Amino acid sequence: MPPECLAEVREFLDRLTPWVATREDIVGLLLVGSYARGAARPDSDVDIVLLTSDPASYLTDTAESGSTWTDRAGELGLGRPVRTRAWGLITERRHTLASGLEVELGIGGPQWARTDPVDPGTRRVVTDGARTLYDPRRALAALVRRCRP
Template identity: 45%
Template sequence: MTARLKGRRREVARLLGRFADWAATDTAVEAVILVGSYARGAERMASDVDVVIVTSDPDRLARSDSFAPVLRGAAHLRDARWGPVRERRYRLPSGLQVEIDLAPREWLAVPLDAGTERVLRDGYRVVYDPNGRMDATGVGAR
């Protein structure tokens, strides 16, 4: 592993710590989950960070960008919708791209939707989950 990738991993670890701290201050946030290549330990320098925020109010979070301080000077790149999930993509000053997916609490409803199950079975890591929502899904972390 290169020194650059090690540095990128440290940057992502700090970012996830800030997400956990922020989530604990917002009562609408029910869970923060890392998915994608960083969750699987298969990241490369070109990989983005995929963060799912499970919330009781995704529209408010999308409008307010209350998580913006976590991103520390990131540039907003684009928004998209994937069914009930609202995606917001940012580029940090380091060049690292962060995809934030704002998912309604129903995204984790059991039985899981096929798309949700596919995302989670591909690998995830819990960043914040004070009520054990991820344990209730029956999908073990990888």
């Protein structure tokens, strides 16, 4: 993996993680996939699970408060989404940064991280590689522990 790609991912995560910590509705942030397990290639996208008490506000582009997801994505340098697709308890919002790096935000509610029982899709995501970025309630830590062999 070229060092400039890793640096760009680090810079993005360094913007995202503190921003998440300022949002009362966000209950967890998990880096998953190849970057989480240290096996990213130049064509790898950055896969993130964002858990919130208000998933709908991240899945629509209008909000009563006037702060839309598009505005939030702009704050993070994500631009407009390229694709939105539902995957069970998670809805993917895929973005392409100006550099071409793809970021897939999997947005869902806290129930995605439940451990009794662990959803089979959640287990696959976590066992494929997971690194906790923000977990004030320790729900993601419990999930990762539960999914370890």
